[in-house]
Amino acid sequence: MKINNNGSQKSLLRFTTAGSVDDGKSTLIGRLLYDSKSIFEDQMEHLEQSSRRLGKEETDLSLLTDGLRAEREQGITIDVAYRYFATPERKFIIADTPGHIQYTRNMVTGASTADLAVILIDARKGVLEQTIRHSFIASLLGIRHIVFCINKMDLVDFSEPVFKDIRNDLARVADKLEIEDPHYIPISAKKGDNVVEPSGNMEWYKGKTFLRFIETVEIKKSRNGVSPRFPVQTVIRPQSSEHHDYRGYAGRVAGGTFRPGDEIVVLPSMLRSSIKSINVYEKYVNEASSGDSVTITLGDQIEAGRGSLFVPPGNMPVNSHEINIMACWFNEIPLRPNGRYIVRNYSCEANCIIKSVNYKMDINTLEKDFTDSSLTMNDIAHITLTTSKPLFFDPYKENHITGSLILVDETTSETVAAGMIT
Amino acid sequence: MNINNEHLKELENEAIFVMREVAAQFERKVILFSGGKDSIVLVHLAKKAFWPARIPFSLLHIDTGHNFEETLEFRDNLASELGVELLVRYVQDSINKGRVTEEQGVNASRNKAQSVTLLDAIEELKIDVAIGGGRRDEEKARAKERFFSHRNEFGQWDPKNQRPELWNIFNGRKNMGEHFRVFPISNWTELDVWQYIMSESIILPSLYYTHKRKIFRRNDVFLAWAPFMKLKPTEEVFETAVRCRTIGDITCTGVTLSGAQTLEEIVSEIAATRVTERGGRYDDKRSEAAMEDRKREGYF
Ligand SMILES: Nc1nc2c(ncn2[C@@H]2O[C@H](COP(=O)(O)OP(=O)(O)O)[C@@H](O)[C@H]2O)c(=O)[nH]1
Numbered sequence: 001m002k003i004n005n006n007g008s009q010k011s012l013l014r015f016t017t018a019g020s021v022d023d024g025k026s027t028l029i030g031r032l033l034y035d036s037k038s039i040f041e042d043q044m045e046h047l048e049q050s051s052r053r054l055g056k057e058e059t060d061l062s063l064l065t066d067g068l069r070a071e072r073e074q075g076i077t078i079d080v081a082y083r084y085f086a087t088p089e090r091k092f093i094i095a096d097t098p099g100h101i102q103y104t105r106n107m108v109t110g111a112s113t114a115d116l117a118v119i120l121i122d123a124r125k126g127v128l129e130q131t132i133r134h135s136f137i138a139s140l141l142g143i144r145h146i147v148f149c150i151n152k153m154d155l156v157d158f159s160e161p162v163f164k165d166i167r168n169d170l171a172r173v174a175d176k177l178e179i180e181d182p183h184y185i186p187i188s189a190k191k192g193d194n195v196v197e198p199s200g201n202m203e204w205y206k207g208k209t210f211l212r213f214i215e216t217v218e219i220k221k222s223r224n225g226v227s228p229r230f231p232v233q234t235v236i237r238p239q240s241s242e243h244h245d246y247r248g249y250a251g252r253v254a255g256g257t258f259r260p261g262d263e264i265v266v267l268p269s270m271l272r273s274s275i276k277s278i279n280v281y282e283k284y285v286n287e288a289s290s291g292d293s294v295t296i297t298l299g300d301q302i303e304a305g306r307g308s309l310f311v312p313p314g315n316m317p318v319n320s321h322e323i324n325i326m327a328c329w330f331n332e333i334p335l336r337p338n339g340r341y342i343v344r345n346y347s348c349e350a351n352c353i354i355k356s357v358n359y360k361m362d363i364n365t366l367e368k369d370f371t372d373s374s375l376t377m378n379d380i381a382h383i384t385l386t387t388s389k390p391l392f393f394d395p396y397k398e399n400h401i402t403g404s405l406i407l408v409d410e411t412t413s414e415t416v417a418a419g420m421i422t
Numbered sequence: 423m424n425i426n427n428e429h430l431k432e433l434e435n436e437a438i439f440v441m442r443e444v445a446a447q448f449e450r451k452v453i454l455f456s457g458g459k460d461s462i463v464l465v466h467l468a469k470k471a472f473w474p475a476r477i478p479f480s481l482l483h484i485d486t487g488h489n490f491e492e493t494l495e496f497r498d499n500l501a502s503e504l505g506v507e508l509l510v511r512y513v514q515d516s517i518n519k520g521r522v523t524e525e526q527g528v529n530a531s532r533n534k535a536q537s538v539t540l541l542d543a544i545e546e547l548k549i550d551v552a553i554g555g556g557r558r559d560e561e562k563a564r565a566k567e568r569f570f571s572h573r574n575e576f577g578q579w580d581p582k583n584q585r586p587e588l589w590n591i592f593n594g595r596k597n598m599g600e601h602f603r604v605f606p607i608s609n610w611t612e613l614d615v616w617q618y619i620m621s622e623s624i625i626l627p628s629l630y631y632t633h634k635r636k637i638f639r640r641n642d643v644f645l646a647w648a649p650f651m652k653l654k655p656t657e658e659v660f661e662t663a664v665r666c667r668t669i670g671d672i673t674c675t676g677v678t679l680s681g682a683q684t685l686e687e688i689v690s691e692i693a694a695t696r697v698t699e700r701g702g703r704y705d706d707k708r709s710e711a712a713m714e715d716r717k718r719e720g721y722f
Contacts, residue, residue, distance in 0.1 A: 082558045
């Protein structure tokens with residue numbers, strides 16, 4: 001593979017993979033890494049040795065994706081593993097997540113930073129309960145692009161009708177889940193059909209190969225909507241003679257664009273000011289957009305610090321001490337009804353009480369259960385929180401940063417839940 | 423090459439975000455500084471994250487005593503240029519105090535002993551966060567590592583029970599005696615690091631460029647020779663043009679036969695290479711789970 005180091009633009013795509021055990025997820029990833037020459041000689045040697053030790057006939061590319069001793073011993077994936085590969089067009093980060101229901105939380109974790117989700121389906125089995133579950137999680141986390149790979153086409157004689165039937169079933173699921181941009185590709189991960197090279201066995205398929213697709217799919221520039229949002233992480237005060245009165249607000253733009261001269265409102269104090277300068281290191285820049293880590297100075301000496309949010313006067317977020325979320329429970333200790341937790345929304349922290357569990361999702365059937373209000377590990381439910389002070393936030397659909405939060409247990413300090421604001 | 427390489431920009435934005443979270447969430451903060459390229463990149467990112475202020479972290483070097491002379495000089499100069507505190511703790515002191523026993527034999531390395539010295543330093547200095555240059559592409563146990571990686575009161579990592587880490591909300595809360603390791607360049611590959619060094623014109627120790635050095639071959643790896651190293655009877659020392667691909671403890675750092683004089687040449691070489699960076703690290707060849715085991719014990 002040629003790496004372009006000649007200065008041309010190369011973008012970054014983060015994707016997550018989900019599939020049930022034996023659908024061929026590891027084989028697909030192994031093939032991508034292998035064909036893009038991202039498996040190095042010493043890793044290959046290592047794989048060959050391990051495969052032999054485990055008594056396998058062929059070198060098992062799926063061993064590449066299991067990182068921990070327990071995973072190798074038990075032959076399962078427990079936690080998200082991150083993989084990297086690049087083609088001349090793009091660099092890819094794969095969050096490889098376990099597909100089993102008892103690891104739903106890890107799927108949610110992997111999906112939280114993904115631009116695209118890959119869901120594998122065994123062509124012999126078609127749409128199963130877990131396919132619905134994986135699709136639901138991808139849509140819950142607001143992943144725009146979902147690629148359904150109908151795998152093991154070699155085992156169904158590369159049949160177009162089989163593919164079409166599954167595609168129609170999937171289209172109904174995608175429709176119900178309001179998935180914006182679903183795609184369907186027939187592949188054989190094992191033989192390589194339509195993974196990197198177009199398949200000679202499926203000339204009826206006119207679409208892109210899997211790799212070509214992920215190389216060319218448009219990455220939505222701002223994942224976080226158009227409303228300008230700037231959460232302050234920390235205040236920079238050099239207190240040196242050269243920068244005596246300097247007071248810079250460090251943060252990463254969470255939506256829209258900011259420019260010097262822009263009028264802003266600082267939340268929660270509601271004080272108005274204007275942007276004096278925007279810096280990236282020593283460089284003064286003309287604008288900062290979603291994703292940029294910058295330092296902003298203001299025209300007035302006003303009170304702002306970690307947890308503050310800069311927004312334009314005409315485009316305010318929601319302000320409330322009651323917040324509705326779709327929550328995924330992560331902890332072994334179940335949710336305590338009316339329990340107290342710490343809530344973190346971007347850099348802003350408060351205390352909160354669980355006011356109500358409104359309904360629980362059966363993520364295999366997409367049914368809502370209004371009778372069960374218990375929440376244990378891997379459960380997904382709609383809940384209402386009451387916070388100790390009003391928070392400023394956006395719906396998750398509009399902004400993944402100002403619209404997401406975590407709940408932290410005060411005594412163990414652990415992250416017990418993740419929430420998407422509805 | 424140009425700085426406006428989109429993927430490098432995004433990786434930089436992410437790393438700076440993480441650095442600033444560390445500054446905001448912790449008290450006693452250090453960058454684990456080995457003098458290698460990854461830790462030099464960390465320092466560069468910290469400079470960018472907090473300008474015009476001084477970086478809010480001290481540098482902590484766990485010195486095995488088996489150094490390339492030049493890295494120490496580089497380290498001292500960098501610390502004084504930044505005006506930050508440089509803390510050095512020595513593996514030799516841990517050995518003298520009986521905290522750890524020195525490995526013997528030809529493959530003896532102080533790599534594992536470093537964990538003890540590091541954990542002692544963390545306790546002594548009341549460090550609650552140590553920023554490291556670990557990357558997920560380096561090794562399979564590292565592929566599972568969080569950005570904010572929790573360590574219990576014994577300094578241990580529990581890979582099967584890591585805190586979930588969603589979006590970019592990093593939870594650094596902890597109980598007394600616990601600490602965090604933070605890895606801002608988790609998502610960078612070796613090639614990304616080199617391309618970044620090139621695009622930002624970051625100064626590196628000259629060891630990374632081609633130079634003449636006495637080396638010998640052990641199994642498939644070329645190791646730099648130093649007077650205190652024990653050789654096997656079949657091993658022969660010879661001098662040739664090499665450069666370092668990583669810099670760490672001299673006893674386990676492999677060198678690459680190379681004539682690369684510029685960053686452009688190094689980047690081309692890395693892009694074409696077929697062996698991982700850690701393939702040249704003798705310490706990882708010991709067993710399938712060597713890294714996982716060391717990390718559980720408190721390694722970098
Ligand atoms: N015939 C055929 N077998 C496949 C294909 N993809 C994967 N397999 C086989 O299916 C089994 C499970 O694959 P694996 O990648 O380990 O599944 P995972 O559990 O989803 O990671 C292995 O024996 C693979 O060789 C395919 O496209 N065709």
